[in-house]
Amino acid sequence: MKFLENKKILIIITGGIAAYKTLDLIRKLSKLNCEIKTILTKSGKEFVTPLSITSLSKNKVYTDLFSVENESEMDHISLSRWSDLILVAPASSNFLTKISNGFSDDLASTVIKASDKKVFLCPAMNVRMWEHASNKQNINTLKSYGYRILGPEIGEMACGEFGEGKMLEVDEIINQLEIYFKQISKNKKLKAIVTAGPTQELIDPVRFITNRSSGKQGYEIANSLVENGFDTTLISGPTNLKPNDNLKLIKVKTGEEMHKKTMELLPCDLAIFTAAVSDFKIKKFNKEKIKKNKDQSFDLDLNPDILELVSKSNKKPKIVVGFAAESENLFDNARSKLEKKGCDLIVANDVSNNEIGFESDFNEVHLFYKDKNIDDEKIPKNFKSVIADELIKKITNKFNFFND
Ligand code: C5P
Numbered sequence: 001m002k003f004l005e006n007k008k009i010l011i012i013i014t015g016g017i018a019a020y021k022t023l024d025l026i027r028k029l030s031k032l033n034c035e036i037k038t039i040l041t042k043s044g045k046e047f048v049t050p051l052s053i054t055s056l057s058k059n060k061v062y063t064d065l066f067s068v069e070n071e072s073e074m075d076h077i078s079l080s081r082w083s084d085l086i087l088v089a090p091a092s093s094n095f096l097t098k099i100s101n102g103f104s105d106d107l108a109s110t111v112i113k114a115s116d117k118k119v120f121l122c123p124a125m126n127v128r129m130w131e132h133a134s135n136k137q138n139i140n141t142l143k144s145y146g147y148r149i150l151g152p153e154i155g156e157m158a159c160g161e162f163g164e165g166k167m168l169e170v171d172e173i174i175n176q177l178e179i180y181f182k183q184i185s186k187n188k189k190l191k192a193i194v195t196a197g198p199t200q201e202l203i204d205p206v207r208f209i210t211n212r213s214s215g216k217q218g219y220e221i222a223n224s225l226v227e228n229g230f231d232t233t234l235i236s237g238p239t240n241l242k243p244n245d246n247l248k249l250i251k252v253k254t255g256e257e258m259h260k261k262t263m264e265l266l267p268c269d270l271a272i273f274t275a276a277v278s279d280f281k282i283k284k285f286n287k288e289k290i291k292k293n294k295d296q297s298f299d300l301d302l303n304p305d306i307l308e309l310v311s312k313s314n315k316k317p318k319i320v321v322g323f324a325a326e327s328e329n330l331f332d333n334a335r336s337k338l339e340k341k342g343c344d345l346i347v348a349n350d351v352s353n354n355e356i357g358f359e360s361d362f363n364e365v366h367l368f369y370k371d372k373n374i375d376d377e378k379i380p381k382n383f384k385s386v387i388a389d390e391l392i393k394k395i396t397n398k399f400n401f402f403n404d
Pocket of ligand 1: 255
């Protein structure tokens with residue numbers, strides 16, 4: 001656990017029976033030479049005492065937003081600035097609701113809102129609460145804020161019911177923290193490019209050819225790469241989306257511009273092409289608006305196939321990933337696309353199903369690797385942010401991005 005050594009971790013304990021496990025977490029992290037400071041919420045205090053925490057962390061426990069003795073320290077700012085990472089364990093359903101809606105009515109929620117650090121959340125709650133639509137929505141919102149969700153696990157709960165909602169085991173939390181610190185220490189050098197969104201191919205000054213791509217999946221993939229420490233550039237066609245502040249965004253309109261910008265950024269370690277680039281462009285742009293009563297026909301040319309050109313270029317990134325939006329014969333088309341384009345992985349989604357894919361917040365994908373020994377994998381229907389995280393996890397594992 002050498003990457004955790006000497007790290008400063010601010011642990012927030014909210015109200016939940018799993019809080020007793022957090023005492024063990026504090027003990028183990030302290031043994032690994034982490035410095036721990038703790039915030040205990042009002043409900044957290046019902047489960048563990050400040051005294052037991054202090055004796056394990058050897059540091060003061062913070063509880064109040066407005067405390068006379070610490071007023072000059074501005075705890076809600078200084079605690080976050082002091083830490084390398086903020087970990088909420090257990091994160092109760094109520095606390096998740098609070099921070100996903102931007103409340104800052106106690107020290108814990110105010111620190112998170114004022115934080116400039118990575119926030120890890122370890123949810124712990126009853127299975128029905130975990131599965132509740134409002135909770136799912138909160139989790140998705142929190143992910144979009146860039147917070148990392150660890151767990152929960154499936155198992156028997158304190159209430160006697162069984163299901164998903166148990167706080168992740170302490171050793172696994174420690175493991176995830178170590179991986180995170182390892183990634184951010186190493187991956188600074190890893191460079192990723194993502195293309196996203198539709199393109200617009202101008203017909204005349206007011207009209208263009210485009211498609212239904214919202215860009216959501218590509219933006220989530222770029223966000224997830226940033227979360228994993230990649231130096232990420234997102235080349236985006238026109239969308240209304242706002243990406244993570246920590247990535248470089250290049251806005252383009254046409255497929256040709258997207259191609260040019262992509263080539264300028266090569267070489268890189270990982271390129272993921274999610275953009276729905278228009279297959280066609282207008283052969284001759286009409287400088288004036290085409291009149292109703294004039295000849296309305298126009299000729300088309302093929303746009304450059306960025307995925308194929310990059311995969312076959314002498315500056316090919318270490319790993320190239322393409323997407324295949326198919327409305328029929330998903331598997332056959334994805335496999336032949338993999339072959340034709342020469343990329344390392346094709347991520348296929350079925351766009352005949354309106355509940356996933358284009359414009360939707362959800363997706364479901366199948367992975368086809370060049371390496372034929374690997375069976376096709378499926379990432380089942382989920383929010384695009386979750387699909388993105390899973391996909392990046394699979395890519396970095398399969399292609400050994402984080403190995404020494
Ligand atoms: O051939 P098709 O358009 O279905 O291939 C989809 C994949 O190819 C996606 O990864 C898409 O981003 C990429 N592509 C591209 N340039 C094009 C067309 C598609 O990079 N002109």
